[in-house]
Amino acid sequence: MSDAKARTYVCSIERFDFILPLVVCEHVLQILAPLSELLQAKDSDLIEAMKETKAVYAVIQNERNDDMVWDALYASAVDFAATIDVEPSSPRCAHRQTLRANTPANSIDVYWKRSVFFPFYDHVLQELDDRLLGCSERFIAQYLIPSNLGQLTDNRVNALYEAFKADIPVSMAVFHTEVKRWITRWSLEDEENMPSSLQDTLHSVNPDLYPNIFTVLSVLISMPVSTASAERSFSVMRRVKSYMRSTMSTERLSALAMLHAHKDMPVDYEAVVKEFAQGKSRRLVFLFNNKESQ
Known part of the structure; x- marks a missing residue:
């Protein structure tokens, strides 16, 4: 300077x-x-x-x-x-x-x-x-997570329906019935099997049986309350796409960014090697080497 x-x-x-x-x-x-x-x-x-x-x-x-x-x-x-x-x-x-x-x-x-x-x-x-x-009224949908169902009262169900009324094409009585079935369905499960996060709940809900709850949870998960997640993604891209990787394709960049951002998720290395080896015949050596090492 x-x-x-x-x-x-x-x-x-x-x-x-x-x-x-x-x-x-x-x-x-x-x-x-x-x-x-x-x-x-x-x-x-x-x-x-x-x-x-x-x-x-x-x-x-x-x-x-x-x-x-x-x-x-x-x-x-x-x-x-x-x-x-x-x-x-x-x-x-x-x-x-x-x-x-x-x-x-x-x-x-x-x-x-x-x-x-x-x-x-x-x-x-x-x-x-x-x-x-x-x-704040839309955030009440977090009470639909199975681990929070004990705090879901009738008044909160009413407020939840009013907040998502534009996204739910049913009456309040139908929505109440679906919520009751949802509560009963998870009351039959053990506590250790109950999802405790919004993402896990969305994966476990059947959209054919609980279409309105699936809609509510889908809207909620797409409502970021801050830009932290987007900023983390840009930080990942800056670390992955360095000057030595400036010519990589969009598909590879996206895959590497996902691996880096979700590195805490378990990876089946055998399945990865198998899929990579089956891409071209000259890659089969990776599959054979992997079997020999075992």
Whole structure:
């Protein structure tokens, strides 16, 4: 990095309009961090995530309306700015402003409260509501997992039907009957044979016998609550498709990415060698060598 570019970055950082938003973001992200980690887990519990989301939403909503929170954040930003000799300041308010928001304020702290604190808190609350709380009724479908059926009440079945009514072409009475059969079907199984994850449940449900439950679970499994899974896939592709493998085909890239992403799944090596050897006659040596080694 050149000295001129480093100097530009330093001048941009050592400004009060950078320090104060940084302090506000740090405070809000500390509240969101546990929820974010919960949502990024591979075996994320959506019901527990919704409970935590409601708690986080209430905390942020209360802080947004509490002047003492803003006063503490502003004082923290002023103290931090004083360590690098930066004085609190705000942009000049013009009568006719067209290039930026001309927030009216009679003091520096009021200006930053109206232009940074309130908009940022409102944005976070809106995102929590749109991405998570707005879909909370659909997440009730997690109670259809056999290990959670003991918590599935009639009221939750009603709420589940209302949430998926557009995807279920039957009446509520028919859906209730299907759910009762689903509960009875798993009550006859041993606990160790009950699926405990959404993916395992979807594999075990018969779409001919339980078409509506299969539809509900299919919709739920296609509703990612975060981008963590997609980001993991891109990370896998970056590790698999290196500069030494830049000419591999799409089929091989997809296969290697699946193997890398799901490396915890058991693999039948004999079946792999057999299928590979049967592809071409010159590969049969792999099959014979494998038998000899046994």
